[in-house]
Structure formats: C-alpha cells, structure tokens
Amino acid sequence: MSISAKARPLDHLVLPTADLGVARERLAALGFTVAPVGIHPFGTENACVYFSDGTFLEPLAIGDAGKVDEAITAQNVFVERDRLFRERNGEEGFSALVFGTEDADADNAVFVRAAVSAGPRLDFSRPFVDASGKAETASFRLAFAAEADMPDTFFFTCELVNAPKVDRSALQAHANGARRIVGVVAVSADPTAYGGFFNVVAGAEAGLASSQSVQFELPNATIALTDSAGLKAAFGVDIPPASSLQLAAIVFSVKDLAKTEALFIADTVDYHRRGSRLIVTPAAGQGAILAFEEFS
Template identity: 50%
Template sequence: MTRTTAIGTHPLDHLVLPTQSLEVARARLTALGFVVAPTGIHPFGTENCCVFLADGAYLEPLAIGDERAATQAIAKGNVFVTRDRIYRESNGDEGFSAMVLATGNVDADHARYLEAGISAGDMLSFSRAFTDTAGKSDIASFKLAFAAGAGATDAFLFACERVNAPDVDRAALQAHANGATGIVEIVAVSDAPGVQRRLISVAVDAPTANGHGGTFHLPNADLTVLDRASFTARFGLPAGAPTDLRFAAVVFSVRCADVTSRLLAANSIQHDIAGNDIVVQPAPGQGAAFIFREIP
C-alpha cells in the first residue's frame, strides 16, 4: 500500500478499550485468538491487560481496579482517569474511548493542543511495572498529553511519549493464534465527519492533512471517519447513537483469513464476511468491532 503522509505525522501507538472486567476481556480476547499480557496496575486506580502486535501497536483493555484511588485521581485532575470516567458515564463500561499517538516530544504536543484550543487538560507522567509471559519484569514510564473536542464525551486522543521502554522480550506476546500482525485501520463514526478534521489533524501533528475522503494516513495505520450510514453500509453493523466522534472499529492485518475464520468458528465466535473482511461484532470485553483482513 502506498501512503502519502505529512512530515511529522505521529504514528499510532495504542488504543484504549474500557471494560468492566479484565477477566471478561481476557477470556474474550483469548477466544478471539489473541495472546493477552499479564495484568498491569496503574498508580491511579486503573488496570489493563494488553494485546501487543508485531507492528508495535497494541490494544489496552482498561478496567477500574481500585475505585477509591480512581476517584482520588480525578479529584487531583488526572485527565486519563477523568476522561475514562466521562466515557463510561456516557457510553457504559464497554467500548473504545481513545486513540493514542506515539511521540518523541510530548511537551511540544501539549503546547500545540493548548494553542489550538483542543487540550483536554494537564499532562500526566507515571510509571508502572511490566511483566512478560516468562515472568520477567521491568518498569515502563510514560508521559501523556491529551486532546478532545469541546464537550466531547465519546472519544479523546492523546500523545504518549515512552520515557522508559521495558527491556523485556515481547515475542511470545505477539504470536497470536489468529495470525494478527498489526493494526491497519481505525474507524470512527461522526454525525459531522468534516468538523472533526481540525481536531484530528492537530492531534496527529499533520496541519496540512484534510482527511480526504474521510481518511487520515498515519505512518503505520489509517484513521477513517465515517457518518453512521456509511459505517453501517461498509460493515453491516449498527453505528450506535448520534455522536460528534466515537471510535467504532479496529481493522487488523492477518496472515491467512482461512486460519482466522477457522479459529473463530472453533471458539464459537460469531463472525460475518463483508467483502475481504471478517467482521466480529463488539461484545463484553471487546468494546469495538474487530475486523480481520488478510494482508500478505
């Protein structure tokens, strides 16, 4: 695939998928053929069980592990936990709340968000332990800057600088039985897709991008924003309630669609075919539609 990408455009880092229970998320993702990492504990009440992909991107199913700590974090202005709470109050405990962009200078991103009037609040720095499948641990440190539309409750974006990357072997965590190797597209829905262009172009640091045809080309994935009717026409799925912007689907690259479909059938995962895509509807522990696409 040939992509024209604005210089400086940030790549996809990961996706945040709120869930009520990490146990339910782990079971669902395992049934979908993913290897799920051990539980990671944040110092502000949330916890995750990530799915790492060979292209460097990952999924972050996110649950509330300590309600008291989360409430205290919100009171102290922690934007990550605050936006998670806002999302859950508006959309429930299962979903797809945020798209995260990799950056090497999060301070510059925060300044850009402030200048553009899209900052969602103060920056956040934190560290947590990371453990691989063999039990080896290291410390992962992050620095985040947040962006969102005015009054947005259904989606936000943030830039993530990995201040300290864990020195652990992720190879076993990236060997998925469904053959998934990466994320090629994120699909969002909006009642006014054109209105979202400025927010997204600033967030991804591509000021000249205009989302031609509703698609923004990042270095390692596409972000497509569709109106609700177009989303339903493309995937055969309901697009949900009216929204300014809501992330709705993740398109994964897989080595062999036949292998993926056989695994889903064996694990009693209902799926449909839409063109060259295998479509799995959202379910508890899987907050977005998952689309598997064979890409040799």
C-alpha cells in the same frame, strides 16, 4: 494520499471494560495472546494485546475505585475521561486513540495553542511483566487532546520515557494471525467537521475517501471518519446516529484469513464476512467492532 512528514504514528487504543477477566477470555477466544495484568498507580488496570509493529490494544478496567477518585481530584485526565466515558456509554467500549511521540511536552504546548488540550500533561510509571514473568518498570508521559463536543472519546500522545528491557515476542504471536492494527474508524454525524482537529492532533491532512468518509494517513495506520450509513456500508453493523464523535471499529492485518476464520469457527465466535473482511461485533470484554483482513 501521501503521509505528512509530521504525522504521528498510532501507538495504542483504549478499550474500557467492566472486568479484565471477561475481556481476557473474550480476546483469547478471538485468537489474541493477552499480556499479564498491568496496574496503574491511579487505580486502573489493563491486560494488553501487543503486535509486532509496537502497536497494542489496552483493555482497561477499574482496579481500585478509591485511587481513581483521588486521581480525579488531582486532575488526572486519563481517569477523568475514562469515568466520563463509562458514565455516558456504560462499562464496555472504545474510548481513546493514542499516538506515539518523542516529546509529549511539545505536543501539550501545541494542543494548548490550538485550544484542543483536554487538560494537564501526565507522568507515571508502572511495572511491566512479560510472558515469562520478568518484570521491569515502564515510564510514560502523556499529552491529552479533545474538542469541547467530544464527551465520548479523547486522544493523547504517549512518550515512552523509560522502556522496559523485556522480551515481548511471545506476547506478539497471535493464534488468529493478527500482525498489526491497520485502521481505526470513528463515527460522526458530520465527519468533515474534524479535519482541523486531526490535523493538529494526528499531524495529518484530511483526504476525502468518499462522500461519507474522510481519512487521515498515519505512518503505520489509517484513521477514517464516517457517518452511521458509512459504517453500515463498511462493516454491515447498525449503530444509532452519533451525537458526538465516537470511536467504533478496529481493522487488523492477518497472515491468512482462512486460518483466522477456521479459528473463529472452532471457538464458536459469531462473525460475518463483509467483502474481504471477517467482522466481529462488540461483546462483553470487546467494546469495538473488530475487522480482520489479509494483507500481503
């Protein structure tokens, strides 16, 4: 399936967690380098995992519950949806898929016209600290999207308005050999029902991957929608039938799968093989199925 010229790239993935310290320990045990804590002005905080292609994971915790309450009162969609996710799914999980953009204002207008806007656009800034402790200010503009029947996930585009001039190279080197995110898998009772939504939000056309799965090709990754049986076939993991669209799994490209496996054994990480992949099931601090696959 060819990639549409208007397809938006994957930017990052949001992974709610109860405790950033636990998330940091878990991700480090999996061989990831984790960035210093980043504090949002609206009460949440993160400890990100950055990859060399610019994509990243965003483990997200509540740092200041009072500021979160204030932000929700002010219709901050990011924290509204984070709270909704936690109320329905608990403190650990995989809540949002984020696309890169150069114009979040235009995206917001598209989402409003297509009746998939999840609420008002958001602008904010926060300090960014590199591995050496150097700090700069990063500024962002977000445009949100979700269908009415998506209480367990949401999507947004992220425009980097002010890029911090810091060196991320040390943060992008991972002991497990992970280089980038190559795939994201979501689960639904009816995967084909969301073709129109993803056409608008991802800018990509649906392609039938199997009788159980629909794929959307982005410039830097693939989004796959499947049902519970399809997830079981791909990852060997059982989950309850999804009542709404739920983000479930992340696939990483690694340099040398044998070295990744050796690290898991040394760190006593519970994993299993599924075809050419190493699969790690969710745990405290890791709210998604993680799959590691060797790509040339």
